[in-house]
Amino acid sequence: xxxxxxxxxxxxxxxxxxxxxxxxxxxxxxxxxxxxxxxxxxxxxxxxxxxxxxxxxxxxxxxxxxxxxxxxxxxxxxxxxxxxxxxxxxxxxxxxxxxxxxxxxxxxxxxxxxxxxxxxxxxxxxxxxxxxxxxxxxxxxxxxxxxxxxxxxxxxxxxxxxxxxxxxxxxxxxxxxxxxxxxxxxxxxxxxxxxxxxxxxxxxxxxxxxxxxxxxxxxxxxxx
Amino acid sequence: xxxxxxxxxxxxxxxxxxxxxxxxxxxxxxxxxxxxxxxxxxxxxxxxxxxxxxxxxxxxxxxxxxxxxxxxxxxxxxxxxxxxxxxxxxxxxxxxxxxxxxxxxxxxxxxxxxxxxxxxxxxxxxxxxxxxxxxxxxxxxxxxxxxxxxxxxxxxxxxxxxxxxxxxxxxxxxxxxxxxxxxxxxxxxxxxxxxxxxxxxxxxxxxxxxxxxxxxxxxxxxxxxxxxxxxxxxxxxxxxxxxxxxxxxxxxxxxxxxxxxxxxxxxxxxxxxxxxxxxxxxxxxxxxxxxxxxxxxxxxxxxxxxxxxxxxxxxxxxxxxxxxxxxxxxxxxxxxxxxxxxxxxxxxxxxxxxxx
Numbered sequence: 077x078x079x080x081x082x083x084x085x086x087x088x089x090x091x092x093x094x095x096x097x098x099x100x101x102x103x104x105x106x107x108x109x110x111x112x113x114x115x116x117x118x119x120x121x122x123x124x125x126x127x128x129x130x131x132x133x134x135x136x137x138x139x140x141x142x143x144x145x146x147x148x149x150x151x152x153x154x155x156x157x158x159x160x161x162x163x164x165x166x167x168x169x170x171x172x173x174x175x176x177x178x179x180x181x182x183x184x185x186x187x188x189x190x191x192x193x194x195x196x197x198x199x200x201x202x203x204x205x206x207x208x209x210x211x212x213x214x215x216x217x218x219x220x221x222x223x224x225x226x227x228x229x230x231x232x233x234x235x236x237x238x239x240x241x242x243x244x245x246x247x248x249x250x251x252x253x254x255x256x257x258x259x260x261x262x263x264x265x266x267x268x269x270x271x272x273x274x275x276x277x278x279x280x281x282x283x284x285x286x287x288x289x290x291x292x293x294x295x296x297x298x299x300x
Numbered sequence: 301x302x303x304x305x306x307x308x309x310x311x312x313x314x315x316x317x318x319x320x321x322x323x324x325x326x327x328x329x330x331x332x333x334x335x336x337x338x339x340x341x342x343x344x345x346x347x348x349x350x351x352x353x354x355x356x357x358x359x360x361x362x363x364x365x366x367x368x369x370x371x372x373x374x375x376x377x378x379x380x381x382x383x384x385x386x387x388x389x390x391x392x393x394x395x396x397x398x399x400x401x402x403x404x405x406x407x408x409x410x411x412x413x414x415x416x417x418x419x420x421x422x423x424x425x426x427x428x429x430x431x432x433x434x435x436x437x438x439x440x441x442x443x444x445x446x447x448x449x450x451x452x453x454x455x456x457x458x459x460x461x462x463x464x465x466x467x468x469x470x471x472x473x474x475x476x477x478x479x480x481x482x483x484x485x486x487x488x489x490x491x492x493x494x495x496x497x498x499x500x501x502x503x504x505x506x507x508x509x510x511x512x513x514x515x516x517x518x519x520x521x522x523x524x525x526x527x528x529x530x531x532x533x534x535x536x537x538x539x540x541x542x543x544x545x546x547x548x549x550x551x552x553x554x555x556x557x558x559x560x561x562x563x564x565x566x567x568x569x570x571x572x573x574x575x576x577x578x579x580x581x582x583x584x585x586x587x588x589x590x591x592x593x594x595x596x597x598x599x600x601x602x603x604x605x606x607x608x609x610x611x612x613x614x615x616x617x618x619x620x621x622x623x624x625x626x627x628x629x630x631x632x633x634x635x636x637x638x639x640x641x642x643x644x645x646x647x648x649x650x651x652x653x654x655x656x
Contacts, residue, residue, distance in 0.1 A: 124652035133569060133648040154573075160647075161571020168650055172566040174303070176310030188302045189571055215310070231570075243651050 078145040079106040080238050080271030081130055086139035088125050088294075099125045100136070101294040107271040107287075109238070112262050114274045114282055116299075117291035123275045124243070126291065130273060131164055131241045132156040144238050161190055165232030165270075167242040167261070171224040173216040179203060179227050180212045186234040195234070202230040206260060222253035229261055233268065240265060240272035251280055258284050304583035315588050318552055322592035325545045326627050329538055330600040333619055336534040338612030339472075343530070344521040346410060346436075346468040346475045352418050352498035355388070355520055356512050363515045363523040365390040365495045370512065375494050381507040386416040387494040389483065392473060394453040397443070404453055405442045407435075408470040411483040411494070418498045420477045425463030428477050432462030436474035440464070441609040455486040471524050472612075542630060549634035553585060557638035561645055568647035577642050581635055589631035593624045 088100040099122045107113050117123050128134035129141060132148055133156070141149045143163060148156070160166070173182055183199035203209060206226040216224055225245055232240055242261065246254030258274070258281040265272040274285065282288050288299040308315050341348075356378050361368035370378070372387070379385035389411035396404045412418050414428045421427075425446050428434045435444065439461075444450065449460045459482065468475040484491050499514070506514055522528055557564075564577060597620050607613045 128648050128651045131569075131651070133651060157568070157571055157573055157647075160569065166569055166650070168566065168569075169652070172563075172650060174563060174567070176307045177303075181306060185302060186570070189576070 079142070080109050080144055081105070081107045081273065082140075082142040083130065084140045084142075086129060086136045086141065088122075088129065088134070089137050099294050100129070100296075103139070103291075103294070103296045105289065105296060107239075107273055109271050110266060110269045111287060112265045112272045112274070112285045113287040113289060114276055114285040115289045115291055115296070116276055116279065116282065118277060121291045122294045123277075123291055126296070127241055127243055127273070127275045130239075131166065132159050161186075162235055163237050163239060165235070165237040165240045167225070167228045167232045167240065167245050169244040169247045171216070171221075171228040171248075173224055173227055173231075175216055178213050178215055179208060179219070182216075182227055182231050183234045186231060190235050192235070199230075199234065202233055203227070205264075206230050220253075221249050222257060225249065225253075225257045226260060229257070229264060233264060233270075236268075238271060240270050242272065242274040242276075244276055244278075245274060246276060246278045246281060254278060255281055255284070301580075301583050303580045304587065307580075307584060308587060314556075315584075318549075319588050319592040319595075321548060321552075322545070322589055322627070322631065323596050325541055325548075326593050326596035326623070327599060329541045329627075330596060330615065330620060330623055331603075332534055332537050332541070333623060334600065334604065334613045334615035336531060336538070337614040337616075337619070339530055339534070340521075340527070341467070341614055342469045342472050342612040343527045344470065344524050345466075346408070346470045347517060347520050347524070349466070349468065350418055350498070350517070351500065352388075352517065353501050354499050354514050354516050356382075356385070356497035356499060356509060357515050358496075359511050359513055361513070363513075363519050364525070365520070366392075366525075368496050369493050370496065371493055374511070375497050378497055378509055378512055379499075381509065382497075382499040382501060384417055384500040385497050386413055386418055387480075387496075388412060388418060388498045389490075389493075389495040390470065391487075391495070392471065395450045395459075395476070396453055397448070397450050398458075400443075403442075405439070405444075406473045407439070408473045408475050409483070409486075410468075410470070410475050410477050411480055412477055412498075414479050417500060420463075420465035420468065420475075422463035422465055425461070427463060428479060429462070430479055430481055432460035433479075433482065434463040434465050434477045435461055436466070436468040436476070437464050438467050438469055438474035438609075439476075442474075452486050457482075457486045471526070542626070545627070546630050546634050549585075549589075549631055550637050553581070553635050553638045554641070557581070557641050561641070562649065564642055564645045565647055565649035568645060569650035574643050578639050581638060581642060582632055585631050585635045586628065589628050593627050597624055 083103055083105045086100055086103040089096050089098045115123055129136050140147055148159060177185060180199060187195040206229060208226055245257055262284050290297050290299050357368040358370055375387050391409045393409055394404045394406055419428050420434045422434055446461055449458050451458050604613060604615050
């Protein structure tokens with residue numbers, strides 16, 4: 077079976093005068109469909125850079141990135157935009173919902189962008205499943221942090237991507253809510269057979285994931 | 301338009317205020333445009349709407365009727381050089397009605413031969429003949445009616461209104477058309493001279509005229525006392541209003557865009573193309589500007605209906621439409637600075653929260 081996300085020997089460095097700052101060193105990783113992986117590490121370890129490269133947002137200095145068997149490392153920005161829209165679902169640190177869109181519209185927008193029609197029912201089902209059925213017409217400002225992050229999960233799933241990337245999804249939540257959100261994310265990943273990578277420094281939710289990677293000083297290691 | 305319409309609906313106050321500013325500026329531009337057109341017409345309608353293509357004035361008259369005097373013999377000599385030419389005398393004066401002697405009205409006499417090509421076309425009553433005078437429609441506002449008699453304040457000669465022509469004006473005063481016969485009675489001392497020669501020329505070649513100049517209609521209007529200064533300052537106001545609106549709108553939209561930079565990063569990360577965001581921004585600005593412009597148009601059109609006759613205000617549907625169009629284009633152009641900013645937003649900023 078092809079891995080949904082595969083990174084091989086990815087290196088990212090920045091030139092700072094004469095010095096070369098290495099953010100990622102020879103990072104390799106593979107995530108299969110239905111697998112929920114977590115990447116943990118302290119601030120500045122390269123978590124964000126790793127996620128940006130996996131999410132077709134940043135070009136690695138060396139190495140290759142494959143998405144569902146297709147190499148995407150050297151594709152154009154335009155092609156990346158299309159890939160992000162159709163094949164990757166993002167969950168950001170502070171949910172990053174659009175303030176002037178209702179919960180339903182947050183999801184509708186994804187279908188509008190992807191030019192997919194007749195997605196009303198899917199949006200409602202997703203939101204109902206994430207226990208947001210009574211929040212459909214609310215604006216993000218009226219929601220709690222946990223609810224906002226659940227909407228973000230629904231938005232990430234809306235276009236039925238193969239890969240879900242979550243950037244510190246529990247950062248703005250207390251431990252109980254954080255756990256709830258990660259549990260829901262795990263359930264969705266398993267139920268829909270998606271591959272998911274969550275970048276976090278919240279060690280308390282690691283028991284919910286299938287695989288844990290540790291990143292330190294740009295080196296990624298699988299934890300047993 | 302998905303985002304634009306929802307953003308507009310959500311931030312009604314913010315966009316309402318921008319709309320209000322655009323409305324006020326468009327309204328002011330239209331108002332000044334109408335006033336400029338009204339004043340221009342008030343200043344020289346009798347010249348600009350005359351069938352004459354030009355005027356022969358005395359040399360050194362600096363294109364002004366008031367400074368030009370031609371003897372009748374001279375005028376006859378000059379007239380031979382043109383296919384059509386007829387003498388014209390213009391003089392400003394004051395008239396009053398017998399009943400209401402205290403109330404005088406400033407006006408301008410146009411002495412024209414009855415039946416000549418510059419004789420006024422009457423919209424009511426008779427055409428100009430020796431039994432009376434044809435006067436500008438504008439005199440109706442001062443209470444003058446068809447068949448009424450009035451007195452020339454200076455000479456005391458009584459004249460009868462036998463016809464009304466359109467709102468002919470000269471130097472902001474209504475025009476009274478009199479025949480040379482009537483004029484002689486009023487000004488016995490001026491029987492041997494006229495101000496100028498009105499000519500109709502089909503060729504572009506300038507005939508050589510001794511002691512006189514052929515002046516175009518436009519040059520005459522430009523030199524009506526006060527005309528250039530008046531129109532020039534109004535035109536400058538309008539030009540400045542356009543510049544002000546571009547700058548104000550550009551700053552407004554730029555600030556709004558800066559506030560949304562993070563959001564644009566997120567939208568791009570989610571897979572939104574820059575072109576989609578550009579359409580969203582332009583759509584938003586377009587809707588706001590269009591709304592404001594339409595309201596301003598309606599208000600100005602309504603105002604033009606209720607404006608008192610004494611206030612010179614002329615606005616045509618075409619001018620309203622052109623101005624509106626220019627404004628919407630200007631508003632959209634003001635978004636260009638913001639678009640450059642949006643194009644430069646890196647979608648990668650969405651990752652890593654507020655930093656790291």
